[in-house]
Amino acid sequence: MNMRIGYGWDSHAFKAGVPLKIGGVSIEHPEGLAGHSDGDVLLHAITDALLGAVSAGDIGSFFPPGDPRWKGADSAIFLNLALEEIQNAGYRIVNVDTTLVLAAPKISPIAGELREHVAQLLDVKPSAVSIKAKTPEGLNADHVAQAHAVVLLEKVEDPSELKSMSEVIESQKQLEDVVRDLVSQVHGSPLERKKTFDTEDIT
Template sequence: MGMRIGLGFDSHAFKADVPLVIGGLKIDHPEGLAGHSDGDLLLHAITDALLGAVSAGDIGTFFPPTDPKWKGTDSTVFLKTALEEVALAGYKIVNLDCVLIMHRPKIVPIAEKMRERVADLLGIDMKDVSLKGKTPEGLPQDGTAVAHVVVLLESITIPDEHKHLTLHAEAPLDADIDGVVGELVRDTHDISALGRKVPAFDPGDDLT
């Protein structure tokens, strides 16, 4: 069984009069995080970790910050695209380890709720999501939040009925293919508008 590891990183500056969203969770705080989208640095880091694990580029590959249509976008859209890339590559999530670094708000009091939200978005068990809150001791990061994420993937064994379909069908139906992808990500998504762009990777793109 094949295993793959992905590493994700993101950072955003705090900004007044902006809603604070971290891990898909709206947090009551006087400042939010500045960014082209909703500034959800944890989902951005998870997205990049997933895409990196299957060599699919990064967020900027699919959602360039130069494109105004992604302004203020809910970052769950980015995450769904990454999950689709992972499924199409034939992998599933084993677990992920996340670190959030910021002076405030304090992450520990809301860590369990955030883990639950992230697990729900990824379609995995909460026990497979680790989340740690740290303060940047000795570092001048009062106005910045940083996220690090490591994800482990494993290859998927295709069920026998789908192997039979591949071997004996002249051409698999679209419905059959959609069903397989839906099983892999635990939720069927319309990927027609969210698929891989060409070229697949441009290191010059950066969502932040």
């Protein structure tokens, strides 16, 4: 199979006194998103879409609920792990399409910045990333942010074209050993991955 599609969805409630971070970008807003990590709903949805595209489970498969190591963690860690997984499977990203659903803040004024930053994290061109926003009209969800993400991957026929995705987040070199260790643990014990599947939202 030369092409694969992945879908991811995530949601977090707003909470006072918490910094708001979406797509890896800090946003000025009275409330942030509650979560075990930094609550970055957009990166979580993209991460699950990437993992799902190569049948690698979900965020909870690698970052079990309640693990103190991921308390307040930068969601770029999760995304970087997913990038390593698709690389290990021999695929690369063609494009990513996302939709944020939230009442506030307004995303359109910063959509370009979000798009640029997400593209940088994914090591793709901005033209391969789409970020849209809708209001939750009629859903009674004004105090919640949701994100939907769809990714298209293509098989890389020449292995030399693949590069380590841990190079993508150059400002976070300290995360590389953590990510590599997690990948080696999971791939070294396939049965352990099945045991750690958990549908509880820990991010």
